[in-house]
Amino acid sequence: MSIRYLKSHPHVSRGSFSEKILTQIRREFGAEVEPFTLHLPVPELLAGVWMACRETLLAGNGVRDAKEIIATAVSMLNQCPYCVDAHSMMLLGASGDDFSRALQKPELSPFAAWGAATRTPSSPILATPPFSADEAPAFIGTAVVFHYINRMVTILLGTSPLPFTKGLPKMVAMRMAAWFFGKAVNRPKQPGTSIDLLPEAPLPEDLLWAKPSPSIAEAFARFAQVVENAGTLALPQEVRTIVNHAVQEWQGNDQELDNRWCEEAIACLDDANKCAGRLALLTALAPWRVSETIVRDFSSYFAGDNLLVSALAWSSFSAARKIGTWLTLPDPATRP
Known part of the structure; x- marks a missing residue:
């Protein structure tokens, strides 16, 4: 899939900073996907968004299924069909359930409600979130990452990462993609291994929700700086x-x-x-x-x-x- 408005695709040379980041993405996310690679014209941004996503969605505390539900719910809220498809697919790879089936599970449906409320500051569920204090940086960070990614994707990418956008062909493509990404989704990940991609930076006051998790705080501080x-x-x-x-x-x-x-x-x-x-x-x-x-x-x-x-x-x-x-x-x- 081409990236809108970008006039060239940056060459990634062996041993370069960009190649180092992409190697991590391939290994831990499963492929070089466009929501990351659209940042290639500014490698520091590529590193930052990868760190923020990895340390929350992939390696942060909390069940991956629940975080994928939040990513999907936030993407629905932001009218980003590309990310809805992408993270419905990841949810399927993580749990075997698509988004609609996951919503029927009482242990998971509150995460969708919380994600859908993240742009409503007065919503009661934001005051009583469905995760623990230890898990909070990963869940809040996942929501913040996708409010960022949704905007980038809406402007620069198409409507779906899949070759088909409706009907049985889409269902088959989604299940094939879920199988492809499933190994990476379910592979254990050690928090903090991406942090050294960028230099240290102070954590801004409006990102203090990340502070209880050192790896997430470091990721967001460095991302915010770049x-x-x-x-x-x-x-x-x-x-x-x-x-x-x-x-x-x-x-x-x-x-x-x-x-x-x-x-x-x-x-x-x-x-x-x-x-x-x-x-x-x-x-x-x-x-x-x-x-x-x-x-x-x-x-x-x-x-x-x-x-x-x-x-x-x-x-x-x-x-x-x-x-x-x-x-x-x-x-x-x-x-x-």
């Missing part, structure tokens, strides 16, 4: 200030049917920065509205795949980390 570096490179300060303000005011709701709110927010910018601001705001708060024209306009002023991926990553992670602030750590004295 995302911030990427944003500084790709987006002018005036644009980042506007996006930060909009994200901080956001309460998880879908935006208005037109883009008036976006145009009003960027009205004070010059033409180049309006193009950057439009892309960044829509990526963060309404990624399904990012069109080819919006991407082309951005690239006419900020040329290069690395700048496009950097701008999308910074904007996506800005929204994802905001969502993370709504997700509550359970009382250590209680366990579901």
